[in-house]
Amino acid sequence: MNRMNRLDDHIVEIEAFVQSTIDAGRQVREWNLPERDTLVGDIGPSRNRMVFARDTAAELGHPTADSCLGVLWTSDSDLVSDGRVRLIGPDLAEIVGQHSPLGQIVVLGSSGFGEDTEPFALVSLRMVDGIPGVMSRISPDTAWYRMSRGAVDGGLDFRALGREMMRNWKRNIPEVESIEILFVTSDSADLERLKAIARAAHEVTAAMRTADWRRKGIDLSCAISHCGSCADQSACTAIARAGSLSHAG
Amino acid sequence: MSESVTLPPSSEYAVEHLKREIAFMEDVAWGLAGCGDEYALLQAPMFMTQIEFAQKTLQHVEEGIPFTQLWYPGVPEFCTAMDLHWDGFTRVTLSGPLAYLVPEYLLKMLEESDMTGLPGDVCTLRRFETAAMLAGKFPRPTSAVACLHPCDGVSVFQSACEQMFPDTPMFWADSPYDSNERGITYYAGELRRQVEFLEKHHNKKLDWDRLREVIAVTDTQYELWKEFDLLKRNTPCPMGSWSGYPIHHMLQNCAVTNAAPVTTEYLKSLIAYAEKQVAEGKGRLENEKHRCLFMDIAPTWVGSITKILEEECNAVVVVDGMGDSRPYTPIDLTSEQTILEGLAKRYCMDTPMIRVSHGTLDAMLDDLRANVVDYNLDVVIAPGHIGHKDVQAAQGILRDTCREMGVKLLEFNYDLFDPRYTPEEEMRKILTQFFDAI
């Protein structure tokens, strides 16, 4: 199987998850955003990416509320609906004042990812940087965002958030040709299903990294490792790149 | 459970020293109250509670009330929930703030530590502890709880402790190298034994519901700490160097502030101040040019190094090795096991200094990368404290990481506790030349 397509099954599982939600009669909001679509206005306090606690409308993925983060990729363009943002659960205006669970699955399409392409889970946390009224909080492996009241009152919703994130992805990672994002803010049961898929996908990417390193003569099966052998090391570099670019952007 | 719990008598020197320490801090408190500096006054609660901490210890000593002694980072929540007073090894060793505020006293401590016979390349803090023990400066506790991290230097003190006070029951928690589930489970096991140890030697039973109440408060406080840290992301930084340090002290190093309302109020006051600064576009430094990560704890001579950095180099230490909360995970209060695992993670994998020193370099380097981006840092200061042999063995990797991040790295050797090692003039030269060059 083409290396680039090893996550295809999990991408299909994501689709199945969304479809089963629709089949159960639950709302799944969907927006298909063309490239030229822009964020609604200049919204909320944006100085230095700070969102004060007192200005917070909602915290997504707070540690008490559960969070799930996943990034999958493929070279099969049929599996990615470029520009699509979907949401299962309440939108931002509906969760004001709460700690909301947050599932965030990004699916990337590219013919240009090479054999050494690294997973982007950590990088994806940075893709909200520079979006006015949104601040990502430090968390090793989950998504945790704070949304400002001004931003939400000014119209920030998951549609706009997704649009800006996708723009950031494409700007910072040139190999990305298509991208779609799924947000889940419903409940723990949905998050658990999503986590199972993200975990399985992660195992695939971990196996890919292990194989990469084995080709270089290093065995990562030892549980005690360090970042010198960590395939996320270059993703961490990408964090820096994304972070510095978001300042400029 | 032992039927009667007693407190061994402390030496006259220990009692006398405690009293002098309290008297000194009370004098300083008067001065602080009258200084009129809003920023300095923020630290008043930290200072006043330090006095209270020492006073409570003295009361226990004088009245023969059993107490325990905690090493950093013991789990203060256990003691708070058991209503068990504890004294801190570090409190005694550094005599509260005396070592930081009185150069002559620090010099005296250094001379005493030189007399222990321990080699000069052993961490001075370990030598201070040993000297304090030999001099009888430690108020004798009923029991002692310590941890076998963060470094080999602990073994120096442990050996001496066990042999010199054979009648004081001591519990030493082994620290896992892994920061994963296996490590958490292992350390949770150590913490369970720690509870059993305290119960046995103090004839008290830990009420797990009371512990839940305590943790619910400290969880909130850790979240406030994270909130404060977020504000330091602002450019210019609203706070001065090492601003997180006292927070760490209040949360983990002081018996009277753990889970106490004063700590919550203190954190809120810091947040309010920082928010006001950010809202008004003000930084602590008038002309902030450099934002630094200081990869260590603050030296005892922090005053002079801060002055050089802030006034001569226009550099602020935004993030430091002790004063920044990295991960925050609320503790799952469902069962005893989930509580212990949550505390294991908090006090081993997530707590400052231990987090980066107990295991592989992952935590240190991950934190470095995240801090540089999150706090918009341009300088990493990696001082090579003589006691941190593990970091000495990792300088090449650290250098490569900073190069990869595009941040400037300053390395030099010094002693966190002994200003004689790198005198002030030499420190000035090192810092000013570096910042001029970049």
Added chain:
Amino acid sequence: MDELRLSKALETLTEASEAAASRELLAWRAAGGKVVGYYCTYVPEEIITAAGAVAIRLRARTNPETDTASAYMGNMCCSYVKHTFDMAMKGKYDFLDGVVVPTCCDSIRHMHENWVQYIPSQFSHQIEVPRRNDQDAHVAMFRDQLVRFREHLESALGVEITDERLHDAIKLHNETRALQRRLYELRKRENPPISGALTLTLIVAGTSMPKTDYNPLLRTVVEELEQVQGVPGARARLMFVGSCLDDPAYLDVIEGQGGIVVCDSQCFGSFQLSADVSEEGDPLDAITKNRLVDQAQCPHVSPSNQRTDYVKKIIEDFKVDGIVCSRMAMCDNWAGENFLLNRVEKLPVPVLNVEREYFSAASGQLSTRVQAFLETIEGARV
């Protein structure tokens, strides 16, 4: 005594002790054998042997420089670690297929990351060694480490490490220990037939060659020496205590003043031969218990009374007159141990404290201090 037989064996072993890789090891390598380097006595050689590889202890006596390592490590780093890392960076360990790094001290433990980062041609495995051994949880944790080590080694070397192979390896290494203990027994005699320096040579040789080559050679030496009467006249019976010493020349300097080193408490010495691995039951259980419970413990592992009791027992068994406590600079573990032995324990014999580096140049100073120490011991007898 067959002097020729003895001298040939000694010659081979001495040569092995001086080389980073002995001739026998290189021959093994040339024949396609695997070699795994390791840093300390907590590393289970038996598992490496059972994997069909030869375990050798990392030493750097052929590498007196640290110019390369100094670019990667600070001044406060242990010189033993710096010299070995320098050797590795210069490719002088190219006979290794991998390295095993325990978490036994602050300087050594990050060698794992350094190895992975800068010497990626070889695999590196880290073994966590707990700091206590007085609870079941500590022992269980260490056993778990050995299980993971076995799995990693199987994967890295493409072999299966069966319990049967482990049992065979245990027997082989027990044979080594038994022979080494016989050697040490000779030193209990009133006039030992072997010096401390030569003993160290023989022990160190065992860390740099296959045990299958080493054991017969050592057996020859032991059998021959058992027939020899030692020469009387040693001024005092000394014990060496301290950080890893693999340099017999250091003991030569000490013994050059007329004393004789009859025993030691160090990891290139009595630690590794102090207890056999049980040949019954589960082999991993047996190795775990040997390393963490039965074997003489290094200052990394507490409680400390087990270590001081060991020292006192040796003083008694070997009729020691004085102790030379020699710490490698920057070694916190042994700084604590020395403090314990000097300031806290009431040892029945005097203690001389000295410091050294991995390559020690100040032999003049050492001999002067030892000279004075011996005079103190003799003076106390009068």
